[in-house]
Amino acid sequence: MSATLSVYRRWIRDRRLSTVSWTLGIVVIIVATAAFYPSLGSTTASIADGSDSGEAMSSLLGLSSGIDPSTPLGYLWISLYANIVPWTLMALGVALGTAAIASDEDTGALEYLLSGPVTRTQVAFARFAAAVSVLLLVSFLSGLSMVLSLPFFDLTESVTTTAPDGSSTTAPGATVGDIATGTFSSFAVALGLTGIAFLIGAATGRKGITLGGASAVGIGGYVLYTLSSMTSSLDFLTWLSPWRWYVDDVMLINGLTWDVTLPFITATLCLLIGWQAFLHRDLQSS
Amino acid sequence: MPAAIETRNLTKQWGDLKAVDKLDLVVNEGECYAFLGRNGSGKSTTARMLLDFIRPTGGSSELLGGSGSDPDIRARVGYLPGDLNLPRTMTGRDAFNYFGGLRPSGESDVRDSLVERFGLDPTRPVRELSTGNRRKVGLILAFMNNPELLILDEPTSGLDPVLQEEFRDLLAERKADGATIWLTSHVMAEVARVADRVGLINEGKLVKELTFEELRHQATTEITFGFAEPVPPSAFEDVTSVAAVTQDGVDLVLSLNGPVGAVLKRAAELDAIRVETEQNDLDTIFIQLLSGEEQS
Structure with missing residues (x-):
């Protein structure tokens, strides 16, 4: 077995327990939220009319596209895919990106690994791949739990609403394709932050700086996006925020757009820059 | 090689x-x-x-x-x-x-x-x-x-x-x-x-x-002689293998870097009543070497 594959497998193996914990946590949240749809779908509709909520609140809830939360997909978007799912996956991404290099370097474990016949390049690429694999696995299992929950909580049923003028519209129920698209876009937004955490960790070798820096980027991007809803003067800055395309595009409902490639480009750039920084610096002593 | x-x-x-x-x-x-x-x-x-x-x-x-x-x-x-x-x-x-x-x-x-x-x-x-x-x-x-x-x-x-x-x-x-x-x-x-x-x-x-x-070879030996009455350190100054002498009450502590015969002979002449020997361990040598380098 090549050294790269050994490092990849060992890193994932060392994270079995935490991966199971993250998966259970997100699955419980998803199933519990889905279970409330039959009783809460109509309640959330009152928020959707916008009478008691401003622009920022709508933006916060992912309602900027005029989504009807009483429909299955609208409910899943407002209650899960506009916030909880991407936030949870982003938190996992930050943890994984930090663990790839910075955590082990902070304790001295990375130094010992590099005393053997393994190169820094092998470690960087194997661990980045392992971090993405774990993130992908947890994302997949979260999506799978959602798909399996759909028929139990009426989320596959279409919903017909009648407007005051007598016209009616029918919204389709959620499909496997919708959930796959929504999950994939959530995975993508988390992947970008995983890349940023990897980059900071590879460049500094410090766990605290990496956790703090990557979290600040994630939270800062969100704050920037919600503030831009209140004042257009900040709008030019929102291109830095993944929430701009994630919330505006609503891929769970509207399908994939090319914007989904942005976090992949971000992660790839972070990998390459982080790898070079890692190659050319001193390892931190524990 | x-x-x-x-x-x-x-x-x-x-x-x-x-x-x-x-x-x-x-x-x-x-x-x-x-x-x-x-x-x-x-x-x-x-x-x-x-x-x-x-x-x-x-x-x-x-x-x-x-x-x-x-x-x-x-x-x-x-x-x-x-x-x-x-x-x-x-x-x-x-x-x-x-x-x-x-x-x-x-x-x-x-x-x-x-x-x-x-x-x-x-x-x-x-x-x-x-x-x-x-x-x-x-x-x-x-x-x-x-x-x-x-x-x-x-x-x-x-x-x-x-x-x-x-x-x-x-x-x-x-x-x-x-x-x-x-x-x-x-x-x-x-x-x-x-x-x-x-x-x-x-x-x-x-x-x-x-x-x-x-x-x-850098090791030095220390000999302590006990006397009935105090003896001045100068009593050993002309003995060639003596590197240093210190007085401790009625005892004289000598650091040696050579043969001990002449030292023992002089101690006998001075009516020493007790003798103790100790060789510096390697750690003491280490400290001495480093101290010497720091001073130089």
């Missing part, structure tokens, strides 16, 4: 601090070289530069004729860090399998015999082990692939006296098999049995290099 380790003007500087300063070092194949110095003198920094964990700000180094950054070279090196840290969930056995598997010449029978020899339970997570047991894991990891070169940073730190002796036996065996050993320590007695040469490092500079035989 080809060099297993060679450094030329090796320097590591952080800001104003020169952790290692123009280090020229040659360790020949099959040699056991002890790198001695106080805490913070630059021993571990040198080891970390040899293995390419940190990059020199000046000079260069070679291991086994190549670079410490070359994985093929590192495959032939066994390393024990000053403080072994492994992933939290890893047991001793996991560590042996994983790190041993990364090297081309893993031999499980060597590993098993070392586990038995050091009396280690390999099924427990390394993070839960005591300092001494973690040290055992590190030693087994360093030795289990029969490396050509051993780089050992404070190898006996945390080991009890019985295990220290076991470690020295193991080191002597590997040396007899032809392995090159480079170890750091701040305890000279710990390396006395196995080291061929000693390098003293102080404030990043290699201040003295000598063979162990030369080191032993």
Whole structure:
């Protein structure tokens, strides 16, 4: 077995327990939220009319596209895919990106690994791949739990609403394709932050700086996006925020757009820059 | 004889601090070289530069004729860090399998015999082990692939006296098999049995290099004579082998660097009623050498 594959497998193996914990946590949240749809779908509709909520609140809830939360997909978007799912996956991404290099370097474990016949390049690429694999696995299992929950909580049923003028519209129920698209876009937004955490960790070798820096980027991007809803003067800055395309595009409902490639480009750039920084610096002593 | 380790003007500087300063070092194949110095003198920094964990700000180094950054070279090196840290969930056995598997010449029978020899339970997570047991894991990891070169940073730190002796036996065996050993320590007695040469490092500079035989010759003997009445130190001043005399009540303490016959004869003439002898241990010599270098 090549050294790269050994490092990849060992890193994932060392994270079995935490991966199971993250998966259970997100699955419980998803199933519990889905279970409330039959009783809460109509309640959330009152928020959707916008009478008691401003622009920022709508933006916060992912309602900027005029989504009807009483429909299955609208409910899943407002209650899960506009916030909880991407936030949870982003938190996992930050943890994984930090663990790839910075955590082990902070304790001295990375130094010992590099005393053997393994190169820094092998470690960087194997661990980045392992971090993405774990993130992908947890994302997949979260999506799978959602798909399996759909028929139990009426989320596959279409919903017909009648407007005051007598016209009616029918919204389709959620499909496997919708959930796959929504999950994939959530995975993508988390992947970008995983890349940023990897980059900071590879460049500094410090766990605290990496956790703090990557979290600040994630939270800062969100704050920037919600503030831009209140004042257009900040709008030019929102291109830095993944929430701009994630919330505006609503891929769970509207399908994939090319914007989904942005976090992949971000992660790839972070990998390459982080790898070079890692190659050319001193390892931190524990 | 080809060099297993060679450094030329090796320097590591952080800001104003020169952790290692123009280090020229040659360790020949099959040699056991002890790198001695106080805490913070630059021993571990040198080891970390040899293995390419940190990059020199000046000079260069070679291991086994190549670079410490070359994985093929590192495959032939066994390393024990000053403080072994492994992933939290890893047991001793996991560590042996994983790190041993990364090297081309893993031999499980060597590993098993070392586990038995050091009396280690390999099924427990390394993070839960005591300092001494973690040290055992590190030693087994360093030795289990029969490396050509051993780089050992404070190898006996945390080991009890019985295990220290076991470690020295193991080191002597590997040396007899032809392995090159480079170890750091701040305890000279710990390396006395196995080291061929000693390098003293102080404030990043290699201040003295000598063979162990030369080191032993630096040993001075102290003799204390007790008298019924106080005797002035000047009574021994003209005896050639006396390096120094101090008075302690009715006792005179003499440091000798030569034959004792003339000293004993003079003490008899002065009616000494008691005599005690003591030879400085290696650690005292170490302190004396470093003190001398610091003063110069």
